[in-house]
Amino acid sequence: MNVYAVATPAVLAVVGAEAAWCLYQKNGYYRFDDAMANFGTAIGHQVTNVAVAAFAFTLFTGLRQRWPLADWGETPLTFAALYLSVDFLFYWFHRMGHAINFLWAAHAPHHSSEELNYTVGLRASVTQRLASFLFYWPLALVARAEVVLPLVGLHLLFQLIPHTRVITRLPRWIESWLNSPAHHRVHHGINPRYLDKNFGGTFIIWDKLFGTYAEETEPVVYGVLRPLDTWSPIEINLQYWKLLWRDAVDARGLDKLKLWFMPNGWRPAGLPPRAAMPPVLGRKKLYSALTRGTRSKLLLQLPVLLGAMFYSPATNRLYRCGGRPLSAPRSGRP
Numbered sequence: 462m463n464v465y466a467v468a469t470p471a472v473l474a475v476v477g478a479e480a481a482w483c484l485y486q487k488n489g490y491y492r493f494d495d496a497m498a499n500f501g502t503a504i505g506h507q508v509t510n511v512a513v514a515a516f517a518f519t520l521f522t523g524l525r526q527r528w529p530l531a532d533w534g535e536t537p538l539t540f541a542a543l544y545l546s547v548d549f550l551f552y553w554f555h556r557m558g559h560a561i562n563f564l565w566a567a568h569a570p571h572h573s574s575e576e577l578n579y580t581v582g583l584r585a586s587v588t589q590r591l592a593s594f595l596f597y598w599p600l601a602l603v604a605r606a607e608v609v610l611p612l613v614g615l616h617l618l619f620q621l622i623p624h625t626r627v628i629t630r631l632p633r634w635i636e637s638w639l640n641s642p643a644h645h646r647v648h649h650g651i652n653p654r655y656l657d658k659n660f661g662g663t664f665i666i667w668d669k670l671f672g673t674y675a676e677e678t679e680p681v682v683y684g685v686l687r688p689l690d691t692w693s694p695i696e697i698n699l700q701y702w703k704l705l706w707r708d709a710v711d712a713r714g715l716d717k718l719k720l721w722f723m724p725n726g727w728r729p730a731g732l733p734p735r736a737a738m739p740p741v742l743g744r745k746k747l748y749s750a751l752t753r754g755t756r757s758k759l760l761l762q763l764p765v766l767l768g769a770m771f772y773s774p775a776t777n778r779l780y781r782c783g784g785r786p787l788s789a790p791r792s793g794r795p
Contacts, residue, residue, distance in 0.1 A: 464614030476579040494749050496580045497759050501694035503583035504770050513590045521601035530602035547616045552667040554596035555660040563721040566701040567592040575684040575746045582624030586698045640665045643677045650681035686738050
């Protein structure tokens with residue numbers, strides 16, 4: 462099933478409840494311009510997900526037909542095993558997303574907000590989901606695509622929960638294995654001690670096993686080391702891709718191809734240095750003085766765009782489950 466379509470009303474309710482609480486508390490966790498940029502980026506990402514899901518369904522079905530390594534079946538136990546496998550593969554996808562240039566270009570938009578709240582949890586690039594299937598494909602060898610893709614969607618949906626500052630700490634026995642808000646705040650931090658830590662999706666156990674775990678011990682500075690200077694969802698998506706492209710144009714020989722697959726930040730020799738990055742501590746956040754008319758226009762556009770995203774006919778045409786449109790009546794085996 463289309464997990465995102467089913468969950469969208471609940472997700473929007475959670476976002477609205479957190480925003481209302483933060484405004485009531487006047488804690489500064491929400492900024493209008495940042496939230497609108499997050500929603501704009503999320504809508505683009507979700508619309509792209511429809512096409513990516515159609516491609517992944519076709520790819521995974523083909524892999525299973527050609528190389529059926531095993532059949533894990535469809536029982537509660539195998540669903541649990543598949544979910545754990547999704548989380549394990551996500552850990553490595555997420556970790557590599559911070560380590561390799563082209564994967565960071567796909568993932569960086571999610572980190573570029575200088576806040577952390579549930580709208581940031583929705584902020585993702587149009588290329589991130591496609592990149593993730595470079596890691597999830599082994600699951601197609603042991604289970605049907607109709608099972609794998611909804612579990613991947615459910616796994617991504619659960620990752621919204623840790624994107625908050627409202628929940629401070631959970632009981633230690635829970636935080637010992639679960640990716641809690643405290644753990645994920647660390648992941649979004651650019652403090653030197655927090656960089657490239659806590660990659661887990663649902664579980665934090667992988668970070669503890671593979672040496673990437675860090676405890677939240679100081680206030681978190683959110684964002685990316687090279688901050689954005691725009692609220693445009695298009696520019697948010699393209700920022701790091703454009704940096705890589707410029708380097709590829711200026712590079713010589715094999716370096717034009719090599720730089721995409723090198724560690725994050727690697728650049729070919731001989732290129733002019735980029736502008737210096739501002740210090741982390743004491744950094745000023747991006748600010749814009751929006752007029753009342755601009756705010757009203759954005760607030761009117763948002764529900765229209767969310768409605769178009771949710772009810773788009775493309776969802777029924779492209780997002781298939783078991784080879785039939787989502788809106789088709791059930792008959793026979795689901």
